[in-house]
Amino acid sequence: MAQPRILVIGGGLAGLAATMRLAELGVHVDLLSLVPVKRSHSVCAQGGINSVNALTRQQGDTEWKHFDDTVYGGDFLQHQPPVKEMADWGPRIVDLMDRLGVPFNRTPEGFRDQRRFGGTLFKRTSFAGATTGQQLLYALDEQVRRREAEGLVSKYEFWDFLAPVIDDQGRCRGAVCQDLVTMQFRSFPADAVVLATGGNGLIYGRSTMSMVCTGSAVSRAYQAGAWYGNGEFIQVHPTAIPGADKLRLMSESARGEGGRVWVPRKPQDARDPRDIPEAERCYFLEERYPKYGNLVPRDIATREIFDICTNEGLSVEKDRLCVYLDLTHIPREILDRKLGGILEIYEKFQGVDPRNVPMKIFPAVHYSMGGLWVDYERSSSGGMAEGSPRNQRTSVPGMYAIGECDYQYHGANRLGANSLLSCIFSGLFVAPSLLAAREEVAGAADSTGLFEAEIRHQEERHRELLGRTAGTENPYELHQQLGSLMTRVATVVRRNEQLAEAYDEVCGMEERWHRCAVSDTGNWTNQNVVFTKSLGDMFPIAKLIIKGALLRDECRGAHYKPDFAMPGIEATDPIEKRAEAERWCDRFEANTNKWLKSTIAVCDADGNPEINYQDVDTSLLPPRPRLYGLVGGEVIEEVWKERLAARSAENGRVELAAAGAAT
C-alpha cells in the first residue's frame, strides 16, 4: 500500500494534536489553515483545562464524577461513551501538556496548581496564568514544527478549504482548497480528511470568537452531505467585554479566583461602584444559587445576568446593558499572578484597571456545542473503542471532525475548561482511527477526474463572484444584519414566533447575498471575495440553528424557551409540595421521552435543513433533572431518586444505579 496521506484542515488545538500524533506514527500530514497555525482561535482560551488530579482524587473525585458533571452540565444531550472516554483521558492529557513544557501555575512545592471552574465543586482546572489556551496551543505548535523540520508535516497556511471531493461510492477522497495569496486552486487527495475548523461565532456578527470563526469549512462539508448535530445549542458566555468590533472574553477564571457578580440595588445607581455599601449591592448569583454561587454553569449565569438587566431593570448603565464583575477585594499580587493576562486585556481595551474598579461585563456568543455529527464505537467498558475507523467520523466516510466543529462532547451546554480537553482529546484519539480508515480506501477507483471537475466548479464559482461588480448588496453590511438578527432571536431567550419570522428573514438575506457586489475583482490576496464566499456559507448554518431552535419546544441547557420552562415548586404545604414535585417529575419524564434526542440537520438540494432526531446513548448515567438553584429542588430530587431506584430494581440495573447514586 502507498504511504498514507492525511489532510488536516485547521491548526488549532484539535488539528495540531491530531497532526502531532499522526506524525509520531510516521504518517505524513498535510496541515491546512486559514492563518498560520500558531494564530488559531485556541489562543483565546483563557481559564484552563479540566481533569481529575491527585488532589481532587483524595477529596473523593474520580473520572466518573468528571464524566457525570460534564453530562449533567450538558443536560444529558451527549452520547455518553465518548464523554466517559474523554474524562478518563483527562489526567494523562494534562500530564502530556505538562511534559511538553506548558508553564502551568505551580504550588509552593512545585506541583501543578488548580482552580475551580463552573459546574463542579472540585478544583479540577489546571491553568497557565490566564492564557492557558495560548500556552497549550504553542506547546502543540512547537511539536508540530519539530515534525515539520523532520519532513513529516507540510503546512499550508493562508489556505481555504472549499469542498470535500466525494466519489460515487459516497466516500471522501480529499479536498479542493484555495491559496489565499495567489488565489490558485489545488487538489489535496487524501486517504482521510479531518476537519478541525472550530466554531461559527461570526454568524452572530460580534462574538468572543476570532475573525476566522466563520464556520464556512463546516458549512461546506454540510452542504456536501455531512450531517450537522445539535446546531441550536450555542453557548453564550456570561462575562464578556462589549466592544464595537468584538465582544472580548472575560474568563470564567475571574470568578474561579473569587470574582463576584453584582448590580446596585437601586437601578442605575450613579455612584462610583466602590462607594456603594455592601447592603446596597445585589450579589444575585450568590443569593439565588447558594451552593455554586458565582460558579453556576454558564447557561444559568448568562440567563440570570440577562434577566436582571432586561426584566428587572437593574443594568448598571441605562443605554448599555451590563453588570459588575468585581475583583477589587482580591490582593493585587494574586490577581497579577493568576489572572494577569485577562486583566491586561480589560485594561487595554477599556482604559480602566479592573484591580481597582469593578469591571462592566455582559454575555456574548462564545462556543458552538453543536457541529458536524460524528460517530463512535462503544467499547466493552462503556467508553470508545480506540482505533475504530468509526470514531469521530462524519456521515461521509473518509471525512472526520474533531474539536469545536464536532457535536460530540458538550451536549446542551459546555462546562468551562472542558473545551481545551475535548479538543486535545479528540485530536489525539482520532489518529489511530484515521490509520484504520485508510484500509477502507484500498483499491478504490482513481479519483483524478473528480478533483479536476471540482476544481473547475470552484473556479467557475469564483469567477462568477468576481463578476458581480454591479450588485446592489454590500457583503459587510449584510453580515452585520445577519449577526443582529441571530443575536436577537437565537441566543439567550428564544420564542417561536420570533424564530419562525427570523427563518424567513434569513432566507431573504440569503437571496440578497446572490446580489452582493464585490469591490475587489483582482486575483491576489482578495480578502473581499473570500469574505463574501464565507458569508454565503453562513446562511445554511444560520437556517439550521434557527430551525432546530424553532422545532425544539423545551428548555435544555443553553436552549431556553420561556414558554416551555418548568418553574420550581410553588406550594409551601409539605403534602402539596410533594404532589407538585410528583407532577413536576411526570412532566420531566414526558419531556425527556420526547426531547432527549440529538437534532440532526441534513442539507437538502436547495440548501435548506431537514431536521431529524436521534436517540441519545444514556446507557451509563440515567438522565436526571438539572436542579441548580431551582425552588423546591430538594423535593424534586427526593421524588426523582425514589423513582429511579424503583425503576432500576425493575430493570435489574441495580449496579449502574448504585454507581450513579454514589456520585
Add this chain to the structure above:
Amino acid sequence: MIRAVEGFETGHEAVAATGPVPPAGRVRVRILRQDVTGGESYWERYEVPHEPNMNVISVLQKIAAQARTQDGRRVAPVAWDCSCLEEVCGSCTMLINGRTRMACSALVDKLLDENGGELELRPMSKFPVVRDLVVDRNRLFRSLERVKAWVPVDDSYDHGPGPRISPEQQQDAYPLTECISCGCCMEACPQFTKIELVRQETESEADFEIRRRKAFDSNFLGPHAISQAMLFNSHPTGKMIADERLEALTSKGGIQMCGNAQNCVAVCPKHIPLTRSIARAGRAATVWAIKRLFDR
C-alpha cells in the same frame, strides 16, 4: 514628515500629513498601499465615521465596507491581517503613526491626538509586503525552527507528569511563553534587515523555498527566537538539547548580530524581557564557546 516615535522610525518616505481638518465626527486615515509583492507602493486617504472607543481594526473594517477613498473614488478594499482582536494571536502588526504595534489594541482617539488628527498606517518594513498591510512573516517562524524552540519529548504517550517546577521558575519562564510571534521586535531591531527574494521564472517552488531558507538561515534570527531559545534552555527537559540551541545561536545570523539597541524590548506588546533573554543567551554562548574550545 513622519514623526519619529520613540526613535523607531523605519525610514519609509511619506507624504505630508497636512490638508484640511476632517469634518467633526470623522476619522481621516492615510494608508500606504501596494497591490502585489514587489509592486510600487502608493498612499491613499480615507475617511470613516468616528465611534467612541474605536480601534484601528474597526477603522479598517469600515474602509473595507465602503471601499471608497476620501474623495469618493471606488477602490479595492485595503487588505490586512487580523484574527483574535484581543492582542493574543499576533496577526495584526503594522506601523501605526510610524510605530510598530498591534492594530487591535491601538485605540484611535489616542492616535489622533498624537498625530495631528490623522491616522497613518503602513505595512511592516522588514518583511516582504504581500498586499497593502499584509506582510509575509515566514522568516519569523523559520527562526523558531532554527533554534529548536520545542521540548524534545520521546512521544505523546502517557509517561506521567512533567518535571516538578518551582513557582519561581514558572514565573520566570511564563513571560517568555507569552510571545505572540507578532514580529514587532524584529521590525524595531536595527540589525534585522529585510530579505525579499523573487522566484525566478525557471525556478521550481521547491527550489525557491530552498533558496529562501538559505537566505533566512544566514541572517539574523531576531530577538524573539533568542528569547525562545533561552526559554527552552531553562526547561528541565528542554535543556537536554541546550547545546544544539547554543550552536544555532552562535552560528551565522546568531546572537553576535545583536547590537544592543534595546528597541525590541521597548516595542514588545507583551512586555517580554527580551534584553534579559539576550543577555542570558550572550553569557551562555560565551561559556559554551570556551567549553567547546577546550573539548577540542
